[in-house]
Amino acid sequence: SQQGEEDPQALSIQEGENATMNCSYKTSINNLQWYRQNSGRGLVHLILIRSNEREKHSGRLRVTLDTSKKSSSLLITASRAADTASYFCATDDYGNNRLAFGKGNQVVVIP
Amino acid sequence: EAGVTQFPSHSVIEKGQTVTLRCDPISGHDNLYWYRRVMGKEIKFLLHFVKESKQDESGMPNNRFLAERTGGTYSTLKVQPAELEDSGVYFCASSYSGRANEQYFGPGTRLTVT
Numbered sequence: 001s002q003q004g005e006e007d008p009q010a011l012s013i014q015e016g017e018n019a020t021m022n023c024s025y026k027t028s029i030n031n032l033q034w035y036r037q038n039s040g041r042g043l044v045h046l047i048l049i050r051s052n053e054r055e056k057h058s059g060r061l062r063v064t065l066d067t068s069k070k071s072s073s074l075l076i077t078a079s080r081a082a083d084t085a086s087y088f089c090a091t092d093d094y095g096n097n098r099l100a101f102g103k104g105n106q107v108v109v110i111p
Numbered sequence: 112e113a114g115v116t117q118f119p120s121h122s123v124i125e126k127g128q129t130v131t132l133r134c135d136p137i138s139g140h141d142n143l144y145w146y147r148r149v150m151g152k153e154i155k156f157l158l159h160f161v162k163e164s165k166q167d168e169s170g171m172p173n174n175r176f177l178a179e180r181t182g183g184t185y186s187t188l189k190v191q192p193a194e195l196e197d198s199g200v201y202f203c204a205s206s207y208s209g210r211a212n213e214q215y216f217g218p219g220t221r222l223t224v225t
Contacts, residue, residue, distance in 0.1 A: 031212055042115075042218035043154075043202060088154065096167060097142065097211045099204075101154035 010106040019076040021105040023089035024069075030092050032065055033099070034074050037086045046074075046087075081111045113137070115217035117203050123223045129191040132220045136185070136205030143186050144206075144214060145178060146170075149199035160186060161208075193224045 013019050025032070031050045035043040049056045049065045049072065056063045062075040076083055086106050090099040116135045124130050136143045145157040157176070158168040162183035171178070175194070180186040190197055200221050204214040 033212070033214075035216070042117075043204075043216035045213065045215055048213055090154075092212045097144070097159055097206075097214075098156040098167065098170070099144075099146070099212070099214060100156070101146075103153050 010108070012108045012110065013079055015079060015081055015109055015111050017079055019079050019083070019107050019109070020073055021087055021107070022071060022073045023102055024071045025089075025091045025100075026070065027093070029067075032063075032072050033090045034061075034063060034072075035088045035090060035101075037088065037104070039085070043088070076107075079107075079109045081109050083107060084109045115203055115205050115215055117201075117217040117220050119220060120218065121221045121223070123225065124193055125225055126195055127192045129189065130193055130222060132188045132190075132201055132203075132222070134186045134188070134203030134217060136203070137215055139207070140205035140215075141183070141208045142166075142206040142211050142214075143180060144204040145186070145188055146202045146204065146216075147199050148202070149196065154202065157188075190222070193222075195224050198222055198224045 029051055031048050033048045034046040036046055037043050047058045047061055047063050049063050060077045065072045086104040088101050088104045090101045118133045122130050141162050143160040146154050148154040156170040158171055158178055159166045160180045163180050177189045200219040202216050202219045204216045206214045
């Protein structure tokens with residue numbers, strides 16, 4: 001089965017800097033989503049990008065999708081300490097509603 | 112609008128005991144999903160309800176896990192008997208019928224089996 005897979009790296013940045021993380025997947029998808037999980041909390045839906053979209057913005061978030069390379073990136077601009085969290089991408093198996101998650105990227109924003 | 116809620120937030124039980132997790136989806140969401148993340152691994156799909164019917168239970172690990180959604184509202188996930196490897200965080204999510212993939216997650220229940 002296909003699976004979203006982030007580049008398995010922990011990222012530590014200074015407040016105000018930009019944070020970029022990547023995700024690759026293996027099969028055809030309807031859409032790709034990014035979620036955030038703060039320590040001890042649930043998953044917060046950040047943004048969904050459909051397979052026919054190439055880029056999407058939401059506030060300080062910018063997501064790109066390259067279906068030819070089966071990859072996506074999440075950019076957080078002007079990071080804040082509150083952005084410290086784990087970030088997961090999730091893809092859907094084409095034709096069903098199961099989400100496949102990657103291992104997650106830990107981002108630490110230093111005030 | 113209230114989000115997805117889960118109860119309890121944390122449960123500690125001994126191996127062999129039974130635990131029941133509860134999920135209340137967002138009102139009006141026909142789709143309800145269970146996922147779990149065991150230590151150090153990815154979040155994995157367990158099953159999907161559409162209203163009270165099991166649409167997809169391909170992710171259920173074994174017959175010690177039983178999920179129900181009587182009446183198509185809240186759902187329960189029972190683990191009986193619990194094993195050490197069942198420890199992890201169990202997430203519930205819900206979505207509208209028209210936007211089934213836009214799933215809204217609850218805070219999760221952290222299950223610790225000792």
